Amino acid sequence: MHLAGPSLLPQVLGYLTRRPTVLEHHGYQATCPNGLLIHQPERSICPGHFLQRRPLQCLKCQTAEMSLWNSIIHMVLMVPRYLLARSASANISITNHVLRRQGLPKSKTIYYGIEDRLSFEPRGSLDDCGEVCFAFVGRFVPEKGIPVFLKSVSLLKKAGLHFAVKLVGDGPQRPEIEKILQTEAIADRVTITGFLKGDELSRAMENVSAVVMPSVWEETAGLAAIEQMMRGRPVIASEIGGLAEVVGTAGLLSPAGDAVAFAERMKMVIQNPKLIETLGKTARTRALELFQRDRMIEDHAEVYRQLVQQ
Secondary structure (H helix, E strand, O other): OEEEOHHHHHHOOOOOOOOOOOEEOOOOOOOOOOOOOOEEEEEOOOOOOOOOOOHHHHHHHOOOOOOOHHHHHHHHHHHHHHHHHHHOOOOOOOOHHHHHHHOOOOEEOOOOOOOOOOOOOOOOOOOOOOOEEEEEEOOOOOHHHHHHHHHHHHHHHHHOOOOOOEEEEEOHHHHHHHHHHHOOOOOEEEEEEEEOOOOHHHHHHHOEEEEEOOOOHHHHHHHHHHHHHHHHEEEEEEEOOHHHHHOOOOOOOEEEOOOHHHHHHHHHHHOOOOOHHHHHHHHHHHHHHHHHHHHHHHHHHHHHHHHHHH
16 A cells, blocks of 8 residues: 555555555654644744644644644544554655654655656746746745745845746735735736646746745645756745755755845846856756656655565
């Protein structure tokens, strides 16, 4: 059995039937009740209260998002979920960061792999308006740090720099984001495209110079970063969690939540457009080395071979 996450019922079935079970962790659900390692209501990075046996802290976090009764049920179910994850035949983490954070036995890191559909051509440095264009791609949710990015945009505009921004996506934080565009007077620089996929997404990204990922939570990997790196596009990202591990030295990293520092990374690209091509080439080289689909498939197959031989 191969489970893409610690869903309780499949874990129980695997245990009862004595089937070798491979558990793949795309989040922190096996060791954190909310699966994000974000402590509510202050939205701080959780030090790992569940693993440190601090159930009252976990309960406090849960009751910020649901009723006390539902929180208690959720906490009770966490215990078998965690214990069954510890008894899995193999635990696969999508980054070394996730492996270390969860500390589960029989763990191995297998990076995401994606298909390379492009013949690489260096990215252009300017969009149709003659300006460097930055894009965020993803859901509009607090953990993605979009307000931090928009504060950076505001700082750069006040400094008199010329550039454009695309927010590609949608989500519950959109009203707050639209309000920020007005209060910071940056609506003339920022375009919200809404949720796009397929050809529409490809067209929207054609003239994007660099992708930004200003996350304020410990991203487990950052699939969006991998996808853009494979396309030879520079990434400016928060130096946090698995995201920093994925980007490595192939992009520009900034302390999470620091709008001033993030603006400085953007400023480097605006003032030196040649970085778009050089960082793009470096990003694609790293993606081809670490994130190819065939490598991911073979790494999974090797885990299965080892289990069969036991």
